[in-house]
Amino acid sequence: MIRRWLLRGGILVSLMVLGGAQTLFLASNLNTAEAKESVKKLLNKAFPHSQKCKRCHLRVFEEWEASAQSRSIQTAPFRVSLDRFLASAPKNHQAMCFRCHAPHILEYPEQTSFFIKEVQSRDPQIDGVGCAQCHLIKEVDETVHPPLPTFALGNTVFGSYKNAVDNLAHKSQALELYRTSNYCVSCHEILPAIGQNTSLPDLLGAWKKTSAEKEGKRCQTCHMPEAFGESANGERNRKIANHSFPGRFGKVRAKAAKLDVKTTVNGDQSTVQITIQSLVPHNLPLPHPGWSRIVLDLTILGKNLRKVYGEQRTYERVFADAKGRPTVFDFEAVKVLKDTVLKPEETRVETFTFPTPKDAPSMDVIVTLTYGAIHGPEEFVKAVEAQATLGRKDRAFRPVEIVKFKENIPLR
Numbered sequence: 001m002i003r004r005w006l007l008r009g010g011i012l013v014s015l016m017v018l019g020g021a022q023t024l025f026l027a028s029n030l031n032t033a034e035a036k037e038s039v040k041k042l043l044n045k046a047f048p049h050s051q052k053c054k055r056c057h058l059r060v061f062e063e064w065e066a067s068a069q070s071r072s073i074q075t076a077p078f079r080v081s082l083d084r085f086l087a088s089a090p091k092n093h094q095a096m097c098f099r100c101h102a103p104h105i106l107e108y109p110e111q112t113s114f115f116i117k118e119v120q121s122r123d124p125q126i127d128g129v130g131c132a133q134c135h136l137i138k139e140v141d142e143t144v145h146p147p148l149p150t151f152a153l154g155n156t157v158f159g160s161y162k163n164a165v166d167n168l169a170h171k172s173q174a175l176e177l178y179r180t181s182n183y184c185v186s187c188h189e190i191l192p193a194i195g196q197n198t199s200l201p202d203l204l205g206a207w208k209k210t211s212a213e214k215e216g217k218r219c220q221t222c223h224m225p226e227a228f229g230e231s232a233n234g235e236r237n238r239k240i241a242n243h244s245f246p247g248r249f250g251k252v253r254a255k256a257a258k259l260d261v262k263t264t265v266n267g268d269q270s271t272v273q274i275t276i277q278s279l280v281p282h283n284l285p286l287p288h289p290g291w292s293r294i295v296l297d298l299t300i301l302g303k304n305l306r307k308v309y310g311e312q313r314t315y316e317r318v319f320a321d322a323k324g325r326p327t328v329f330d331f332e333a334v335k336v337l338k339d340t341v342l343k344p345e346e347t348r349v350e351t352f353t354f355p356t357p358k359d360a361p362s363m364d365v366i367v368t369l370t371y372g373a374i375h376g377p378e379e380f381v382k383a384v385e386a387q388a389t390l391g392r393k394d395r396a397f398r399p400v401e402i403v404k405f406k407e408n409i410p411l412r
């Protein structure tokens with residue numbers, strides 16, 4: 001499929017070239033500061049930087065700035081894994097990661113080395129998933145995988161207001177697409193196939209068949225919750241959509257899963273049965289990047305709150321590379337070795353058995369469900385730490401708690 005989108009990008013570019021001035025930049029070499037500046041200008045002309053929208057859309061801008069999407073080409077894990085990908089990627093696939101992390105590359109496939117250099121600079125002057133990258137999407141072709149967005153470059157931004165107020169910066173046009181899940185899945189459904197990995201499963205799972213989808217809940221319902229507020233500076237009392245894209249960070253997390261815990265003490269042996277009900281209408285976690293995992297942890301505290309037992313189970317997709325070795329890099333994967341992600345709206349039961357703590361009047365049973373920290377080969381994790389401004393304190397190293405349960409069980 002990847003060939004198809006590259007081709008499509010190629011056609012779009014040549015049409016634009018026929019149309020005019022852009023020809024100048026096509027064969028740019030990036031060796032001089034001047035050449036870089038002109039490519040940057042070219043890109044920012046078609047896809048204005050989000051800073052340009054901030055002037056009139058302060059609220060939206062501030063929400064977006066706090067979101068993961070605003071950092072899509074800026075994080076240390078992205079930089080380090082991009083380098084690793086490029087070290088072995090076939091030449092004609094080097095744009096692959098940008099397909100979703102900075103999708104305007106679809107219009108400028110010949111500028112791939114510029115995009116790469118921007119990321120490696122650690123301070124990219126172009127957006128990744130910015131305002132224009134989303135609001136110039138006119139169509140999404142769902143018949144290909146990943147679904148392919150088509151941009152309409154010009155003075156019109158697309159959105160969901162049927163009656164947008166006129167302004168001096170741009171025209172507005174409402175499209176039903178912006179209210180549907182199809183809009184989001186172009187970047188959230190599946191990685192493009194390269195070489196042998198053509199049979200890797202998609203990321204979201206059977207989301208179309210969930211009760212949430214049948215009830216009319218779209219990705220936006222949960223991840224761009226509606227409110228009333230200011231759409232543009234001074235345009236109050238509008239129905240607005242939150243642009244901080246709450247997910248792993250943010251308030252929706254508490255709604256991810258329910259835990260039901262049953263503890264039975266049977267003489268020397270105790271059993272804890274945990275029922276996890278995923279309330280999420282897609283896989284949890286979404287298995288990209290490949291090291292994504294959720295950890296279910298059981299901790300038993302005995303006398304004087306000393307830990308007497310602990311066990312963990314993980315929900316993740318474990319991939320194998322072409323040599324059959326396990327890898328956390330999905331771009332090296334050719335097949336799935338193990339898939340324990342919680343399926344859409346799945347209920348899973350886990351049973352733990354352990355020796356009943358001796359000499360303790362009671363025990364504490366503590367169960368947590370947590371997004372795990374980044375993991376992988378030591379040299380990879382070290383490189384991420386070295387590249388992150390905050391080092392080990394970077395959010396990539398921080399486990400994120402989803403739900404926690406605690407109870408005290410008397411033993412005598």
Ligand code: HEC
Nearest residue numbers: 068069071072100101103184187219223245246247248249
């Ligand atoms: C142009 C591609 C693109 C589109 C379209 C897109 N996203 Fe994303 N989204 C991304 C990327 C890339 C990231 C990850 C950024 C990062 O962390 O580096 C992301 C991150 C997110 C996150 C945060 C994930 C987390 O771990 O917390 C949520 C939630 C999200 N997107 C929801 C949506 C929704 C809802 C839509 C549709 C309205 C949407 N996205 C459309 C590319 C896209």
Ligand code: HEC
Nearest residue numbers: 075077078081082085096097100187188190191286289331
């Ligand atoms: C099909 C679209 C798509 C492609 C192609 C893609 N990503 Fe992502 N990437 C995403 C989305 C969406 C997220 C957010 C996932 C989530 O939180 O569930 C993400 C998240 C990530 C993250 C974790 C967030 C962060 O910034 O630390 C890393 C790292 C990453 N991608 C690296 C890559 C690399 C490297 C490539 C190329 C080999 C790549 N991605 C290709 C869509 C994509």
Ligand code: HEC
Nearest residue numbers: 053056131159160161164165167169172173174231232235
């Ligand atoms: C000169 C001020 C100004 C600038 C600059 C500006 N906008 Fe707007 N924009 C507005 C106003 C005013 C509205 C109408 C709001 C309303 O109807 O409630 C609007 C509406 C929108 C809408 C809703 C359209 C719809 O039909 O749903 C989107 C999306 C949007 N702008 C995106 C952008 C983006 C992206 C940029 C930067 C490239 C930008 N705007 C720059 C003033 C501006």
Ligand code: HEC
Nearest residue numbers: 050053057060061064129130131134160178220231240241
């Ligand atoms: C990942 C894609 C994505 C990104 C990034 C994004 N938007 Fe949006 N935006 C949407 C979608 C989808 C809607 C419609 C949501 C709905 O109606 O449920 C929307 C709605 C809007 C609206 C009308 C509703 C409101 O909340 O005011 C404005 C204005 C807007 N966006 C401007 C912007 C600006 C400015 C930026 C950058 C700071 C931006 N958007 C970034 C996808 C995006």
Ligand code: HEC
Nearest residue numbers: 181184188212217218219222247248252253255256285286
């Ligand atoms: C009924 C509400 C709901 C709907 C609809 C929904 N999600 Fe989620 N989503 C959640 C919850 C809850 C989480 C878990 C948050 C957490 O624990 O981090 C989540 C997590 C995510 C994450 C980040 C977590 C991860 O594991 O990487 C992304 C990205 C995401 N959703 C994208 C989407 C997309 C794309 C759609 C549409 C196909 C969608 N969601 C539809 C509720 C929803």
